[in-house]
Amino acid sequence: MINCSCCNNEATHVLVDYYHNIVNYNAVFCRIHAFQDGRVECPCCDDYDIEYEGTDGKDHELLPTYSYGTLDSDGCCCDHP
Numbered sequence: 042m043i044n045c046s047c048c049n050n051e052a053t054h055v056l057v058d059y060y061h062n063i064v065n066y067n068a069v070f071c072r073i074h075a076f077q078d079g080r081v082e083c084p085c086c087d088d089y090d091i092e093y094e095g096t097d098g099k100d101h102e103l104l105p106t107y108s109y110g111t112l113d114s115d116g117c118c119c120d121h122p
């Protein structure tokens with residue numbers, strides 16, 4: 042499993058940009074920390090899987106979280122419905 046960068050819980054979210062590209066491989070968060078410190082959720086992709094290759098060499102599917110200001114004026118990513 043991958044650990045949250047803020048605590049020892051399992052990471053379920055990874056920080057991505059507007060186009061779902063991983064911003065920083067160290068910016069992975071558990072459910073609690075995913076939307077703290079200004080990080081926000083996109084309503085269009087709350088079940089979107091981000092492929093993440095973990096330090097364990099395995100692929101994981103994480104959910105996206107965005108930095109404040111990444112999403113457009115509607116609060117969505119590039120994946121508008």
Ligand SMILES: [Zn+2]
Pocket residue numbers: 045046047048049050070071072073074
């Ligand atoms: Zn955490």
Ligand SMILES: [Zn+2]
Pocket residue numbers: 083084085086087117118119120121
């Ligand atoms: Zn989205």
